[in-house]
Amino acid sequence: MSDTGIPDAPPGATGLLLLSNGRAIWGKGFGAEGMRVGELCFNTAMTGYQEVMTDPSYAGQIINFTFPHIGNVGANEEDQEADRAHALGCLVREDVTAPSNFREQARFDAWMAAEGLIGLSGIDTRALTRLIRREGAPGAVIAHSASGMFDRDALRDALAEWTGLEGQDLASEVTGEETHLWDRGGTWELGQGFGKAGEGQQPHVVAIDYGAKSNIFRNLVQAGARVTVVSARATLDDIVALEPDGVFLSNGPGDPAATGAHAVPVIQELLERDMPIFGICLGHQLLGLALGAKTAKMFQGHRGANHPVKRLEDGVVEITSMNHGFAVDGDTLPDGVTQTHVSLFDGTNCGLEARGGRVFGVQYHPEASPGPQDSFYLFEKFVGGLA
Template sequence: GNYGIDPAVRQHKTVCASGAVFRRVSRHPSHYRSADSLPHWLETSGVRGIEGIDTRALVTRLREEGTMRSVIAVGDGAIQDAPDVLRRYLAQPLGTPELVASVCVKAEEDKGQGPVRVALLDCGSKEHIAESLVEAGAEVLEIPFTTTFEQLLTLKPDGLVISNGPGDPAELDDVVATLRRAVEYKKLPMFGICLGHQLLAQALGAKTFKLKYGHRGGNQPVQDERSGKVIITAQNHGYAVDAQTLPSDVEQTLINLNDGTNEGLRHRTLPISSVQFHPEASPGPDDANHYFRDFVGSLREQHAR
């Protein structure tokens, strides 16, 4: 919290975290762009926080045990109730459609102008994804993740981007069914990002699995399988595509050099591809920003024919 809060770099309209854990919170930020302190921002956003926690010990335990569920409890009564709350929490699946619904647009939003129209299926999209598509020269229609294939076609998009988002891709059957229809249509170029990569992989016939150690941060090395080139990427996900389950008409294009997991795919005959990382970064390195230019550029070439 030393930097405080700068609204200009926010990547979502709301705070998507349910809680925040700190060793010590700075109540007096020091940055020329700061417009608010971290504790006040969390309070006004309705997000619970707790400080005085040995975060290094907590991170060490998470590293050893993998992702774990937790409850923030403050006060004697809350602490006494915590076991019951945790038991109810444990009974719930991790990545439900309700989780995605809480962070996606509720109605179509039109952004930018351009000779090609990109439909952005919002599963919890970061703001800079739409901005990057607009910068690449596209009109962007951001649409809810519940949009059906028939509704999608009425928008007459030149291409479809499936965004990042929270949760378990295996819980989003309706979205996968919509994407499967789009694949079978064979006329709609598609590009998936993070959760969108996993959903698209499932629509193509592959399976996903939960990582013991999720990929977090802006320094994940990814290698192109064809060229051998390595880029540094921003990532934030706890699930991955099982490359061993990719069908024969889909090829793995990228791998993570830390653990060898899948980072990208491409259909061998259809204009469909996806990446596990965040090419828009924000924050993070911009090594992969060209994926937006490449996708929009291919749509413009197709549009000009």
């Protein structure tokens, strides 16, 4: 035991996880060397690990995968959800093995290293998940050193200095800066890749990028829209100048109240103009704030590809993909705003609508193909309503 309180490394350990509750866990490092500090969360998805690691919504977070065999289908360019990875690193139960998938272009551990991501294997991910469920999502430091040597004081100091995700406008850090037409195609099909994005398609949707996943834009295109992407810092004048038929509010990381300081006034001005609006995840939360509701930090959050959500209109249950640590407080929805979906895990708000359905949002990710197509109707509802 060192004077930092961290137990000595067992033989062969090249990775270390420190938690804000004082616990230290040794493992085998893979991917990039170095250290990262952020929030530790768990994800229950059995597939899509590369989508998770590149989703901008995971900025500032370390992912504890509950599925033990992460990396066994390798990595490829088509499964990227952004131009670069945004999660800080990941924890897995089993060592990353050689991939066995016809779409594989690189080993997962090699891809992690190229993206600057730190991974630890040999971790009791089930025990960590139970800890998070019991105590909430902790702050954590993940570190990898091929030599097995670590500056434990520096790791402790970094963790002590981390201030958490509350109050963090991470959307402004991950958003794209340039306004551009989405021209990378529609949804993916086996043997064909991504469909084409027609420049002349109508209606015209302006998508505000708070940290958007690329597949959201592909689904909007697939539903028949021409999509122009603007920065999270876009002003009302910037948006109106593009002459949109509707505005989409994307997913993204961080505290919606912090991002809302600059985003909510713009959304409220769009509402005053009776603009059709559709929001997903952070976009849903920002829409809720703009309509007069409140948001709150969740105890452990919802992350995975197997979350049941009940549609209150007809009782249908959708199997959804989720990634959020904040949520709209359904009890604070004002008059004129209807709760449309709730989580069957804990009853939290998962959907709202206003203005006769011209304005709506969902907390989950319909583009992530859980179910696998339970929620694609939302894109058709939005784009179809603009025609």
